Amino acid sequence: MAARKIISRKAPSGRKFTLNPKVARRSFMKIAAAVTALTGLALSGRLTKEAEAKAKKSPYSQSKIVRTICTYCSVGCGIYAEVENDVWVRQEIAQDHPVSRGGHCCKGAGAIDMVNSEKRLKYPLKRQNGRWVKISWEQAMDEICSKLLDIRKKYGPDAVHWNGSAKVSTEMAYLQRKLAAFWGTNNIDHQARI
Amino acid sequence: MTNHFNDIRHSKLLFFIGSNAAEAHPVAMQYILYAKEVNNAPVIVVDPRFTKLAAKATDYVRIRPGTDTAFLMGLINQLIQNDWYDKEFVRTRVAGFEELKKEASHYTPEVVEDITGVPAKEVVRIAKLLADNRPGTVIWCMGITQHHIGSSNTRACCILQLMLGNMGKSGGGTNIFRGHDNVQGATDMCVLSHSLPGYYGLSDKAWKHWCKVWGVDYEWIKSRFYNKKYMNKPGFTLARWYQGVIQEDKITQYTPIKAVVFWGISSQSISQYHKVKKAFEQLDLVVVIDPFFNTTAAMCEKDNVYVLPSTSQYETEGSVTSSCRQAQWRYKVVNPVYDSKTDYEIMEEFVKRFGFADKFYKNIKKIPEDITREIANGCLTIGLCGWLPERIKKHTDNWHTFDIDTLQAKGGPCDGEYYGLPWPCWTEDHPGTPILYDISKPVAKGGLPFRARFGTEYTYPDGRKENLLAAEGVANPGSEIMGGYPEFPGWKTDKNVIKEAIKRGMAPFGNARARCYCWNFPDPVPKHREPLHSPRPDLIKKYPTYPDKPDHYRVYTRYKSEQKPELAKEFPIVLITGRVVEHMGGGDETRSNKYLAELMPEVYAEINPRLANDYGLRDGEMVWIESPEGGRIKIKVKVTERVDDKTIFIPYSFSGMFMGRSMLSNYPQGFEPYAIGEPANIVTNYGYDIKTQIQGTKECLCRIKKA
Numbered sequence: 042m043a044a045r046k047i048i049s050r051k052a053p054s055g056r057k058f059t060l061n062p063k064v065a066r067r068s069f070m071k072i073a074a075a076v077t078a079l080t081g082l083a084l085s086g087r088l089t090k091e092a093e094a095k096a097k098k099s100p101y102s103q104s105k106i107v108r109t110i111c112t113y114c115s116v117g118c119g120i121y122a123e124v125e126n127d128v129w130v131r132q133e134i135a136q137d138h139p140v141s142r143g144g145h146c147c148k149g150a151g152a153i154d155m156v157n158s159e160k161r162l163k164y165p166l167k168r169q170n171g172r173w174v175k176i177s178w179e180q181a182m183d184e185i186c187s188k189l190l191d192i193r194k195k196y197g198p199d200a201v202h203w204n205g206s207a208k209v210s211t212e213m214a215y216l217q218r219k220l221a222a223f224w225g226t227n228n229i230d231h232q233a234r235i
Numbered sequence: 236m237t238n239h240f241n242d243i244r245h246s247k248l249l250f251f252i253g254s255n256a257a258e259a260h261p262v263a264m265q266y267i268l269y270a271k272e273v274n275n276a277p278v279i280v281v282d283p284r285f286t287k288l289a290a291k292a293t294d295y296v297r298i299r300p301g302t303d304t305a306f307l308m309g310l311i312n313q314l315i316q317n318d319w320y321d322k323e324f325v326r327t328r329v330a331g332f333e334e335l336k337k338e339a340s341h342y343t344p345e346v347v348e349d350i351t352g353v354p355a356k357e358v359v360r361i362a363k364l365l366a367d368n369r370p371g372t373v374i375w376c377m378g379i380t381q382h383h384i385g386s387s388n389t390r391a392c393c394i395l396q397l398m399l400g401n402m403g404k405s406g407g408g409t410n411i412f413r414g415h416d417n418v419q420g421a422t423d424m425c426v427l428s429h430s431l432p433g434y435y436g437l438s439d440k441a442w443k444h445w446c447k448v449w450g451v452d453y454e455w456i457k458s459r460f461y462n463k464k465y466m467n468k469p470g471f472t473l474a475r476w477y478q479g480v481i482q483e484d485k486i487t488q489y490t491p492i493k494a495v496v497f498w499g500i501s502s503q504s505i506s507q508y509h510k511v512k513k514a515f516e517q518l519d520l521v522v523v524i525d526p527f528f529n530t531t532a533a534m535c536e537k538d539n540v541y542v543l544p545s546t547s548q549y550e551t552e553g554s555v556t557s558s559c560r561q562a563q564w565r566y567k568v569v570n571p572v573y574d575s576k577t578d579y580e581i582m583e584e585f586v587k588r589f590g591f592a593d594k595f596y597k598n599i600k601k602i603p604e605d606i607t608r609e610i611a612n613g614c615l616t617i618g619l620c621g622w623l624p625e626r627i628k629k630h631t632d633n634w635h636t637f638d639i640d641t642l643q644a645k646g647g648p649c650d651g652e653y654y655g656l657p658w659p660c661w662t663e664d665h666p667g668t669p670i671l672y673d674i675s676k677p678v679a680k681g682g683l684p685f686r687a688r689f690g691t692e693y694t695y696p697d698g699r700k701e702n703l704l705a706a707e708g709v710a711n712p713g714s715e716i717m718g719g720y721p722e723f724p725g726w727k728t729d730k731n732v733i734k735e736a737i738k739r740g741m742a743p744f745g746n747a748r749a750r751c752y753c754w755n756f757p758d759p760v761p762k763h764r765e766p767l768h769s770p771r772p773d774l775i776k777k778y779p780t781y782p783d784k785p786d787h788y789r790v791y792t793r794y795k796s797e798q799k800p801e802l803a804k805e806f807p808i809v810l811i812t813g814r815v816v817e818h819m820g821g822g823d824e825t826r827s828n829k830y831l832a833e834l835m836p837e838v839y840a841e842i843n844p845r846l847a848n849d850y851g852l853r854d855g856e857m858v859w860i861e862s863p864e865g866g867r868i869k870i871k872v873k874v875t876e877r878v879d880d881k882t883i884f885i886p887y888s889f890s891g892m893f894m895g896r897s898m899l900s901n902y903p904q905g906f907e908p909y910a911i912g913e914p915a916n917i918v919t920n921y922g923y924d925i926k927t928q929i930q931g932t933k934e935c936l937c938r939i940k941k942a
């Protein structure tokens with residue numbers, strides 16, 4: 042339980058903030074040591090041994106497995122994602138998936154990095170005087186939408202071109218097309234064109 | 236894909252043209268190699284480049300880029316001339332055979348050799364192989380589509396399969412291995428400038444149908460447009476939207492483009508990329524929405540750009556459609572990391588501020604399930620009526636219960652259904668259609684005839700009349716009419732009509748013949764036209780391109796005026812692009828993965844030893860590659876026999892360099908990808924398909940200079 046509290050820390054914005062699982066584990070051990078020192082309680086030798094054996098079998102004793110689908114190509118390979126405390130800790134091939142049957146290419150084998158890559162974009166940015174400035178979602182959306190609405194008013198709805206995506210869910214792709222329709226334009230396209 | 240990946244296990248022959256599945260669809264290779272080894276199926280790979288797939292071929296055919304139609308028509312001609320075609324199939328299920336025969340007769344083995352570079356004997360031998368090993372599958376990718384005659388190429392592939400009688404059969408079919416994970420789903424939803432979701436098009440009828448589905452007033456939607464004309468007029472495409480900004484070619488809309496939104500998409504996939512960058516500099520606003528700080532953002536060197544962090548698809552959920560029309564539920568793995576938002580949340584932020592949230596979300600309370608339901612209510616044309624969220628989830632939850640040979644569930648909660656309910660999945664209890672146009676099964680059990688979309692009769696230019704419906708006796712088992720029948724009136728907008736048709740054992744869209752002669756295409760029967768930038772000026776006169784098209788998706792598009800025989804003197808080398816297994820699309824995601832970046836860290840140009848020696852280039856040296864449009868890139872030489880001595884190949888998933896300049900300083904610190912390189916699309920040329928406007932990146936010219 043201690044681990045859950047520590048790993049699921051809240052970011053300043055109030056949104057969930059995920060730590061690198063390795064770091065999280067280290068923090069857990071540190072905290073566990075601290076707890077032991079403070080309370081004067083120590084686990085008995087037998088219990089420690091059992092816990093260690095279990096940990097060797099799976100370092101993520103509280104984890105759950107999620108079935109999901111690779112986001113690279115259109116073969117649609119199955120992935121078993123192992124999640125502990127809202128951190129994607131490991132991925133496993135899906136031997137029983139009827140199409141991929143345990144197959145993965147090098148990209149799919151690294152699917153976990155789509156979430157865990159430290160290169161992920163972490164907050165909204167705006168280019169100002171040639172520099173990138175971190176801004177809040179509220180500010181970003183307010184500024185973007187008021188600019189879009191101004192352009193619409195001044196030049197008409199066809200002055201905006203929307204490029205949607207083949208990398209989002211079908212439901213989201215549908216919303217992208219619907220948004221263009223409600224905006225009042227057919228200037229919308231995506232990767233399938235090319 | 237008309238069939239599915241697993242179905243390749245039943246193929247007696249595999250014919251790849253413009254596909255490098257070994258790198259682009261590696262996990263599909265298990266079925267390809269199964270057919271090769273277990274069925275002893277010949278694996279024919281037609282490609283200008285000896286790809287990793289070609290290394291697994293039994294028969295490799297090197298072809299000159301941009302001549303696929305000529306080669307395919309040559310094969311078709313052989314099948315007809317030698318009586319190797321499936322006469323019964325043609326008699327009962329094909330229209331326009333006489334017209335095809337006439338056009339194909341031009342493509343004798345010798346003519347084909349002259350155009351394509353494939354020896355005449357090979358043309359005959361490959362045609363015989365195709366005829367002797369049925370059913371065979373025909374597989375293609377962007378090597379076929381990215382040409383100014385891309386739509387003719389695809390049709391020639393289909394006609395080849397019709398002649399062989401390989402359509403609607405297990406082990407046969409036309410199987411286009413699609414690129415991105417959900418490009419099929421996004422195409423079905425028509426995130427496209429010429430259609431509303433479900434391929435309804437942009438007619439008044441289509442708008443009225445969708446307004447009804449959305450529960451909004453048609454007049455209100457109409458009032459959102461500049462005027463009604465612009466409701467029915469296809470918009471700019473991904474390939475040429477930037478012309479709406481820089482206007483080198485005349486645009487045909489009332490305003491230039493002032494703002495662009497890139498939502499989950501790379502810009503470096505667009506040809507003549509240096510011009511796209513020019514557009515970024517002239518725009519008032521660029522909005523980039525992506526899980527990574529991508530190239531588009533790094534290319535904007537003006538204070539006009541915002542970058543919003545969307546989550547990856549593992550931090551949200553929804554359905555995703557694989558290449559074989561199967562829906563799978565992509566479950567959420569973790570909650571959004573950092574300060575990123577799901578695409579659904581970002582959409583809500585837009586819609587709220589645009590002031591139409593109540594209308595937009597009228598039927599949508601629970602996201603994403605209610606959206607899936609709205610799609611099922613609207614996309615009748617492709618039979619998504621049966622794609623309910625709980626059914627799709629049930630399939631994903633029970634993926635282990637499906638047979639790998641047929642993809643049909645053996646017992647369990649999905650018993651008898653096909654994995655992912657491949658569309659058309661006509662009703663809420665339809666099992667899905669694993670193989671399109673298969674008349675051996677009842678429609679209610681996943682069978683299907685050819686669609687009757689173009690009326691019941693046609694008169695050809697020479698006065699010949701032909702019934703377009705399937706012949707007497709040809710229909711799915713249990714059909715009320717044993718023979719051709721037209722579409723059911725109203726089936727595209729009324730689910731009850733669909734149910735009624737299925738109950739009567741019939742397909743809602745009718746039972747017709749497949750057309751070899753498409754009068755609604757510029758070339759009713761596919762014919763060879765030399766690439767706009769042709770390395771064979773002598774052939775331009777004989778096989779010229781089309782006249783210019785003044786209003787092609789809102790922009791003047793040059794054909795005849797762009798095809799200049801003298802160009803090849805200055806730009807003598809053919810340029811093609813393609814995939815590497817380590818990277819995907821524009822590469823912003825994969826180059827932000829340290830393992831993949833390490834596996835494939837830099838871009839290169841494959842150059843034949845003869846060409847390299849003629850230019851004094853050694854392996855590993857740098858070379859400038861220049862396009863007729865003024866694009867130039869500096870990249871490393873890889874001397875290899877994979878390409879012939881007239882052709883250069885560049886993988887297209889790199890970016891971060893721009894015409895010799897590093898763009899790294901434009902990335903915020905810490906967000907740079909691990910690997911950067913010149914985007915190949917800076918040097919891909921002008922040229923667009925006459926029908927779809929897909930860019931012709933597989934038939935370019937360039938010149939090289941030692942750097």
